[in-house]
Amino acid sequence: MLRKSTDIRQEEIKKAVLDIIHREGLKNVSTKNLAKKVGISEGTIFRHFQSKNDIMMGIIDDVSTGFVEKLRKIAFSEKSPPERLFDLLCTTVTYLVENKGITILLFSEASYDNDKKMLEKLNYIFNSQKEFAAMIVSDGIASGVWDKSVSPDDVASLYMGIPITLNIEMILMGEKFRYRNFCNRMNDLLIKLLNEK
Numbered sequence: 773m774l775r776k777s778t779d780i781r782q783e784e785i786k787k788a789v790l791d792i793i794h795r796e797g798l799k800n801v802s803t804k805n806l807a808k809k810v811g812i813s814e815g816t817i818f819r820h821f822q823s824k825n826d827i828m829m830g831i832i833d834d835v836s837t838g839f840v841e842k843l844r845k846i847a848f849s850e851k852s853p854p855e856r857l858f859d860l861l862c863t864t865v866t867y868l869v870e871n872k873g874i875t876i877l878l879f880s881e882a883s884y885d886n887d888k889k890m891l892e893k894l895n896y897i898f899n900s901q902k903e904f905a906a907m908i909v910s911d912g913i914a915s916g917v918w919d920k921s922v923s924p925d926d927v928a929s930l931y932m933g934i935p936i937t938l939n940i941e942m943i944l945m946g947e948k949f950r951y952r953n954f955c956n957r958m959n960d961l962l963i964k965l966l967n968e969k
Contacts, residue, residue, distance in 0.1 A: 782820050784810050786831050793873035825887065831877060832893045839867050840900045847904035853912030857962065860904060861934065862955040868935055869951045875939040898932070905931040909966065918966035927965065934958050 776784075788809040792801050801824065803814045810817075821827045846859045868875055878894060906928035912918040937958075942949050 778820055782830065785817060785820060785827060789827055789831065790871055790873035793876050798876060829890060832890060835897055836893050840897055843901060843904050847907055853908050853915065853917050856908045858959050860908060861959050865938060865951050865955045868938055875935050902928045902932055922966055
């Protein structure tokens with residue numbers, strides 16, 4: 773049997789963590805459950821990660837680099853503000869749907885762990901998303917597309933609540949959940965708010 777590379781095995785472990793969080797809750801993320809899910813021994817987990825906290829940091833690092841950089845490219849693209857806002861929103865929704873459990877992980881780790889490095893990363897992820905949304909809204913107001921009386925920071929705060937709503941709907945609706953419809957509904961709501969005069 774061919775042995776998997778460390779990178780591949782780490783990705784499998786991180787994906788398994790998110791799946792367990794999504795399906796069974798954060799409390800069920802144990803090395804025993806994780807090893808069973810990936811099909812490896814508990815000892816193998818510790819050849820790839822030093823601790824459970826190290827796995828969580830690996831996931832948060834992935835969000836911090838991959839996801840936030842995708843959003844940065846959208847925010848600074850040459851598209852119109854409405855197109856950028858839609859892309860920002862739908863990229864966020866798609867990412868969270870494809871990585872079920874990430875929202876729970878990010879918010880629970882922020883709430884329960886006092887790890888300074890982790891809190892800094894979580895702060896960076898949160899503030900980057902909020903800044904990108906506020907920047908797009910500011911650009912739309914400056915170009916006359918949206919109502920100038922709307923506060924970009926308030927819209928950005930509202931935007932940051934969308935992942936929570938998404939997570940609740942995914943849990944409650946299960947297989948009936950349609951994220952494209954969700955994305956369009958949330959975008960329509962933001963545009964109505966921005967167009968109000």
